[in-house]
Amino acid sequence: DGGITQSPKYLFRKEGQNVTLSCEQNLNHDAMYWYRQDPGQGLRLIYYSQIVNDFQKGDIAEGYSVSREKKESFPLTVTSAQKNPTAFYLCASMNQGAGEKLFFGSGTQLSVL
Amino acid sequence: QKEVEQDPGPLSVPEGAIVSLNCTYSNSAFQYFMWYRQYSRKGPELLMYTYSSGNKEDGRFTAQVDKSSKYISLFIRDSQPSDSATYLCAMRELNTGNQFYFGTGTSLTVIP
Numbered sequence: 001d002g003g004i005t006q007s008p009k010y011l012f013r014k015e016g017q018n019v020t021l022s023c024e025q026n027l028n029h030d031a032m033y034w035y036r037q038d039p040g041q042g043l044r045l046i047y048y049s050q051i052v053n054d055f056q057k058g059d060i061a062e063g064y065s066v067s068r069e070k071k072e073s074f075p076l077t078v079t080s081a082q083k084n085p086t087a088f089y090l091c092a093s094m095n096q097g098a099g100e101k102l103f104f105g106s107g108t109q110l111s112v113l
Numbered sequence: 114q115k116e117v118e119q120d121p122g123p124l125s126v127p128e129g130a131i132v133s134l135n136c137t138y139s140n141s142a143f144q145y146f147m148w149y150r151q152y153s154r155k156g157p158e159l160l161m162y163t164y165s166s167g168n169k170e171d172g173r174f175t176a177q178v179d180k181s182s183k184y185i186s187l188f189i190r191d192s193q194p195s196d197s198a199t200y201l202c203a204m205r206e207l208n209t210g211n212q213f214y215f216g217t218g219t220s221l222t223v224i225p
Contacts, residue, residue: 006156031211040121042201042217050211058212090156094211100145102203102213104156 003027004105006091011110013078013085021076021108023091032074033092033102036060043090049074050096078110086111116140119202119216128225132189136202136216139183143214144207146178148187151199151218160200161187192223 004025013019023032034046045058049068063082068074074093078085091105119136126132134148144165149157161176163169163185169176175188185204189196202216 004156033213040217042119043215045212048211088154096211100205101159101162102147103159104149106156107154109154 004091004093004103006089006105006108008108009106011108012113013110014113016080018077018079019110021078021089021091021110023074023076023105024072025074025091025093025105026072027093027095027103028071029093029095029103030071031094031096032068033094034058034064034066034074034076035090035092037088037090037107046076046089116214117202117204117216120219121217123220123222125222125224126192128192128194128223130192130223132192132196132221132223134187134189134200134202134219134221136185136204137183138185138204138214140204140206140214141180141183142206143204145205146176146185147203147213148174148176149201149203150196151201153199157201194223194225197222 007022031050033048035043044060046064047066049055065077089108092102094102117138146163148161150160151157163176166178166180173190177186199218199220201218203213205213
């Protein structure tokens with residue numbers, strides 16, 4: 001089935017540790033996004049990528065890093081510089097020029113030990 | 114002022130009721146308007162998608178866009194307990210980057 005796969009579903013981070021959240025899509029979409037969702041705050045954009053090997057910072061990029069080496073994959077690393085990483089992380093993708101619809105993965109819940 | 118404003122609720126209605134969910138926005142350049150449904154700890158699911166103004170109907174759901182008032186609505190007819198979720202509105206400009214702007218979501222509970 002076509003879709004966006006995020007893994008793992010739950011992730012725990014120790015203090016000082018970097019962790020990587022996976023996002024893979026088989027929709028052949030060009031643009032991919034990472035959002036952070038906190039209760040009562042809606043979705044906040046971390047990073048987005050419109051094309052392979054290119055990405056832009058969103059509103060809350062500090063403490064996060066991404067790469068876009070393949071069209072299908074857009075992993076997010078939560079670094080030790082992110083002091084408040086506990087949140088629900090959502091990956092999304094969009095096919096530009098074909099209705100501009102944004103589709104989401106199932107999310108990863110990151111918690112601090 | 115936020116780009117998109119949405120009443121967080123919570124909203125509680127009896128089964129079979131008509132539900133009205135709303136968002137207001139400030140950016141007159143928004144052209145694409147979306148409604149998402151999100152169950153707890155799941156990814157948002159695209160429910161309705163509208164370009165520019167007007168109405169769109171899909172089963173029990175109707176989306177309305179009033180660009181003159183900068184106001185969008187989602188109506189749910191014959192609401193069901195399975196409609197209990199958080200509803201997010203989203204919008205974006207035409208041909209200006211790829212950023213989407215989201216409301217904070219409205220929590221809906223449909224009571225059997």
